[in-house]
Amino acid sequence: MSGMSTPPPFGPREFQLVLLRRMADHQPDLVDDARRALEASTAEMREANRRWQAMTRARGSRGPLSRYRSVLGPPETTVHRRIGDLECEAHLWPVPLWPELRFEVLAAARGGAVWNDWLVRAPGAAPPALRTVDDLAPWSCTVDEAARAFTPATPMEGSAPTRWQLSLTLPNGEQRVAEFCWGLLQRLR
Secondary structure, X not given: OOOOOOOOOOOHHHHHHHHHHHHOOOOHHHXXXXXXXXXXXXXXXHHHHHHHHHHHXXXXXXXXXXXXXXXXXXXXXXXXXEEOOEXXXXXXXXXXXXXXXXXXXXXXXXXXXXXXXXXXXOOOOOOOOOOOHHHOOOOOOEHHHHHHHOOOOEEEEOOOOOXXXXXXXXXXXXXXXXXXXXOEEEEEO
């Protein structure tokens, strides 16, 4: 058929647009800057998200770990981890928009079921100095970093599958809720 074009392959650039699409609800200005850095339009970001959702919901689709491998290629690093009595594999991929971060997929050591998928600090990268509420700027830290810096921290349910919340205790004793998308801080309430 003439006039029909094949969409470009879905790769790391498109995956980053998917991450940004969810973050746009919280930080539209930061997302616009990042989208421009990827030389992508708003329409391309929406289309990447539509294609990702179609891949995740397709009947007979690949499992999540296989999907990540097909989109992002082989992981940069795979590390065996033990969390309590559970054993898993942490698969890490670089994310060019955030060179100091990695996209981490935690999968069961047997069977490969995905338990979690989010952004984490790259191995060997220095974590941010988080001492005051002012240090909790959008995109400044990951869930784990905020939880370690402002204890006690209590995980809370997020508003969507890719969102998390933490109730944090600030140095002055004040309780605040930090909202994260794909593991990256978006805002403090």
